[in-house]
Amino acid sequence: MKKEELRLTKIRNIGIAAHIDAGKTTVTERILFYTGKTHKIGEVHEGTATMDYMPQEQERGITITSAVTTLYWDNHEIQLIDTPGHVDFTIEVERSLRVLDGMVAVFCGVGGVEPQSETVWHQADKYHVPRIAFINKLDRIGSDFFTAVDMIVEKFGANPIPIQIPLGREDGFYGVVDLITMKALVWGEEDQGATYRSISIPKEYEEAAHSYREKFFEKLSLIDDHFMELYLEGEGIDEALIHSVLRKGTIALKCVPVLCGTALRNKGIQPLMDAVVRYLPSPLDVPPMEGINPQTGETEQREARDDEDFTALAFKVVMQEGRKLVYVRVYGGVIKVGDEIVNVNLNKKEKISRIFRMHANHRERIEEARAGAIVGMVGLKETSTGHTLTKAKPIILEQIEFYQPVISIAVEPRKNVDQEKLLLTLQRIGEEDPTFVVRTDEDVYQTIVSGMGELHLDVVVRRIKEEFGIELHVGKPQVVYKETVEKEATIDHTFEKTMAGMPGMTAGSASKGWVSLRMLPNQRGGGIVISSRIPEEHPVFPYAKALEEGINEASNIGVVKGFPLTDIKVEIMDASFTNPEFARLCLKMAAYEGFRKACSEAKPVLLVPFMSLAVTVPNEFLGEIIGDLNGRKCQITDVLSKDKITVIQAHAPLTKMFGYSTDVRSLSQGRASFTMYFSHYDSIENG
Numbered sequence: 248m249k250k251e252e253l254r255l256t257k258i259r260n261i262g263i264a265a266h267i268d269a270g271k272t273t274v275t276e277r278i279l280f281y282t283g284k285t286h287k288i289g290e291v292h293e294g295t296a297t298m299d300y301m302p303q304e305q306e307r308g309i310t311i312t313s314a315v316t317t318l319y320w321d322n323h324e325i326q327l328i329d330t331p332g333h334v335d336f337t338i339e340v341e342r343s344l345r346v347l348d349g350m351v352a353v354f355c356g357v358g359g360v361e362p363q364s365e366t367v368w369h370q371a372d373k374y375h376v377p378r379i380a381f382i383n384k385l386d387r388i389g390s391d392f393f394t395a396v397d398m399i400v401e402k403f404g405a406n407p408i409p410i411q412i413p414l415g416r417e418d419g420f421y422g423v424v425d426l427i428t429m430k431a432l433v434w435g436e437e438d439q440g441a442t443y444r445s446i447s448i449p450k451e452y453e454e455a456a457h458s459y460r461e462k463f464f465e466k467l468s469l470i471d472d473h474f475m476e477l478y479l480e481g482e483g484i485d486e487a488l489i490h491s492v493l494r495k496g497t498i499a500l501k502c503v504p505v506l507c508g509t510a511l512r513n514k515g516i517q518p519l520m521d522a523v524v525r526y527l528p529s530p531l532d533v534p535p536m537e538g539i540n541p542q543t544g545e546t547e548q549r550e551a552r553d554d555e556d557f558t559a560l561a562f563k564v565v566m567q568e569g570r571k572l573v574y575v576r577v578y579g580g581v582i583k584v585g586d587e588i589v590n591v592n593l594n595k596k597e598k599i600s601r602i603f604r605m606h607a608n609h610r611e612r613i614e615e616a617r618a619g620a621i622v623g624m625v626g627l628k629e630t631s632t633g634h635t636l637t638k639a640k641p642i643i644l645e646q647i648e649f650y651q652p653v654i655s656i657a658v659e660p661r662k663n664v665d666q667e668k669l670l671l672t673l674q675r676i677g678e679e680d681p682t683f684v685v686r687t688d689e690d691v692y693q694t695i696v697s698g699m700g701e702l703h704l705d706v707v708v709r710r711i712k713e714e715f716g717i718e719l720h721v722g723k724p725q726v727v728y729k730e731t732v733e734k735e736a737t738i739d740h741t742f743e744k745t746m747a748g749m750p751g752m753t754a755g756s757a758s759k760g761w762v763s764l765r766m767l768p769n770q771r772g773g774g775i776v777i778s779s780r781i782p783e784e785h786p787v788f789p790y791a792k793a794l795e796e797g798i799n800e801a802s803n804i805g806v807v808k809g810f811p812l813t814d815i816k817v818e819i820m821d822a823s824f825t826n827p828e829f830a831r832l833c834l835k836m837a838a839y840e841g842f843r844k845a846c847s848e849a850k851p852v853l854l855v856p857f858m859s860l861a862v863t864v865p866n867e868f869l870g871e872i873i874g875d876l877n878g879r880k881c882q883i884t885d886v887l888s889k890d891k892i893t894v895i896q897a898h899a900p901l902t903k904m905f906g907y908s909t910d911v912r913s914l915s916q917g918r919a920s921f922t923m924y925f926s927h928y929d930s931i932e933n934g
Contacts, residue, residue: 440513
C-alpha cells in the first residue's frame with residue numbers, strides 16, 4: 248500500500264448527532280478527555296463543555312453551532328464534528344453530514360428514538376452516511392436498551408446489530424458485555440472512567456449474552472456468504488472476520504452496530520471509539536465525489552488522492568475577530584497557503600492566506616491541507632456555504648439544501664446612529680447562517696429578520712447585543728406565510744407599450760406581447776413548476792427564458808397579502824409579439840401580468856407553516872393536553888403509550904403555537920415536555 252493510501256485509511260471524518268438532551272456533547276467531551284485532547288472533562292450542565300464555546304451555549308446548556316476538532320485514537324486521525332440537537336439549528340447538522348464520511352447517532356436510553364433523532368437519521372440517509380448507534384443514559388430511571396434498539400427498527404426500518412448488551416439496569420448499570428470477545432467490561436470510578444477491566448461474564452448474564460451473540464451472528468451471515476458458511480458449519484469464527492464483516496455491512500448501509508453506556512458516568516466511551524475506528528469508513532471507503540462540469544454539463548468524479556486536482560466544498564462560514572473563516576472539506580488534491588483557487592459557483596478566483604486545523608474556537612496554523620482534511624481557511628472573501636473550490640479542473644459538487652425560515656420579527660436599533668452598523672451585522676450573521684434571512688419592508692420602513700423558530704431568533708438578537716454591542720427594539724414574532732391557488736384557470740393577456748418618441752418609431756405606435764397561460768394547483772412542497780407547449784420552430788421559442796423570468800418574478804409577491812407564491816403549475820400554452828426589437832421586454836411583462844391575473848382567478852389562498860409536534864405527558868394530564876391541542880386546531884396523528892407517560896404526535900399550525908411552552912407547563916404542573924419542528928405549508932382548513 249502506498250504511503251498516501253495508508254494515510255487516508257487512518258482518517259475518520261465523523262459527526263456526533265442526536266435529539267436534544269440525548270447527550271451528544273457529553274459523549275464528545277469524554278472522547279476529548281480519553282483521547283488526551285483535553286486534560287479535564289467539560290460538563291454541559293456546568294457550562295464548561297469545550298465544544299460549546301459560545302457564551303449562549305454555556306448559559307443555555309445546549310449546542311447552537313457545530314464545532315470541529317481533530318483527535319487521535321489507536322493511530323487513527325479522527326476529525327469530529329459535534330452538532331446541535333435543537334431543531335431550530337438543524338442546518339448545522341445538514342451541512343455537517345454533507346461533508347462527513349460517518350456518524351455516531353446518540354439515543355437516550357429513556358426516550359429512545361425521539362422526533363429530532365428521526366430528522367437527523369433521515370438527513371444521514373439523504374447523504375448515504377454510514378453510522379453506528381450509541382444508546383446513552385442507561386443509568387437513568389426508565390432506561391431500556393432493548394426497547395431503544397426495537398425503536399430503531401420500528402421508526403427507521405434499519406438493521407441495528409447490538410454488539411454489546413448492558414450489565415445492570417438504571418442506577419445499577421455498571422458495565423457492558425462485549426458480544427464479540429464474550430467478555431464483560433467494567434469501569435473504575437476512581438479515575439473518571441479512564442481505565443476499564445475485562446472480566447468474565449457474570450453468570451446471570453451468560454444466557455442472555457449467548458442468545459444475543461447468536462442473533463448477532465445470524466444478521467452478519469446475511470451480509471457475507473463466507474461468514475454464513477462458517478456459521479452454518481459450526482466452525483470457529485475469529486474476531487478479525489467479525490470486525491471485517493461488520494465493517495463491510497456498516498459501510499454498505501446494510502447494518503448499524505449498536506453500543507451502549509452512560510457518558511455522564513464515564514462508562515462505554517472507549518469501546519465506542521474502537522467501533523468508530525473499526526467500522527466507520529475512511530475517505531477511501533466512500534464512493535468518489537460526483538459533480539457537474541460547468542463547461543460541459545457532464546458528470547465527473549473526484550477521487551480521494553493527493554495527485555487529484557484540488558477539489559473542496561465550503562460547508563460553514565464563521566466571522567471570528569472580524570475576519571471571515573470558511574470551513575472546508577478537502578475531497579481531493581493538496582492546497583497550500585498562498586495558493587490561488589477558483590470558486591466554481593461564482594467563477595471567481597480566491598487566494599488562501601491562512602489554513603487552520605480547528606479545535607472548537609481554537610486554531611492551529613498549518614501550511615497545507617491534503618485529501619480527506621476538514622480545515623478552516625482565511626482569505627476566501629467571496630465564498631459562502633455550499634460553494635465548490637477547485638484549481639484547474641472545474642466541477643460543481645452537490646449543493647447543501649437550505650431550509651426555509653418560518654417565523655419573522657421586526658428589529659430596529661434603539662439609537663439611530665447604529666442603523667448602518669445593524670445592517671452590516673445582520674448581513675454578517677446571514678452569511679454565517681443560510682436559514683437566517685434579512686429583508687426590508689419598504690411600506691413601513693422596517694428591517695425584518697426571519698428564522699427557523701423563536702429560539703433561533705432569540706439567539707440572534709442576543710448575539711447582536713452581546714457580540715456587536717447594538718441595543719435593539721424587537722417586535723412580536725410573526726409567521727412567514729405563503730400563498731397558492733386551489734383551482735385551475737386559463738387566461739390570455741396582452742402587454743402593450745407605446746413607443747412614441749423612440750428612434751425609428753412613429754407617434755402612437757406600440758409593441759405588444761401576448762401570452763396564453765394555464766394555471767393549476769401543484770402538490771404541497773412541489774414549488775413553482777413551469778412548462779411550455781411552444782415548439783422549437785415557433786418565433787417565440789428563443790424568448791422562452793423571458794417568459795419564465797416574468798412568471799418567477801411575479802411569484803415572489805402573492806395576490807392575497809403579498810406573500811411568496813408556491814405549489815403552482817404553470818403551462819405556457821402560446822405566445823406572440825409584434826416587434827422583434829422589444830419582444831423580450833413585452834413577453835416578460837405579459838407573462839408577469841398574466842400570471843398575477845391567473846392567480847386572482849384561480850382561488851388564491853393563504854398557506855400557514857405547520858409544525859410536527861411531539862408532546863410527552865404523564866398519563867394523568869393527557870386529557871387536558873389533548874383538549875388544548877384540539878383548541879389550537881392541531882391534527883393529532885398518533886398517540887403512543889409508554890408505561891406512565893404518553894407521547895402525542897400532531898401537526899400544529901404555527902400561528903396557534905406561540906407561547907405553547909408556558910401553556911403546556913401550566914397544564915401539566917411542569918411535567919410535560921415537547922419538541923416542535925417545521926413540517927410543511929398548508930391552509931388551516933386542509934392542515
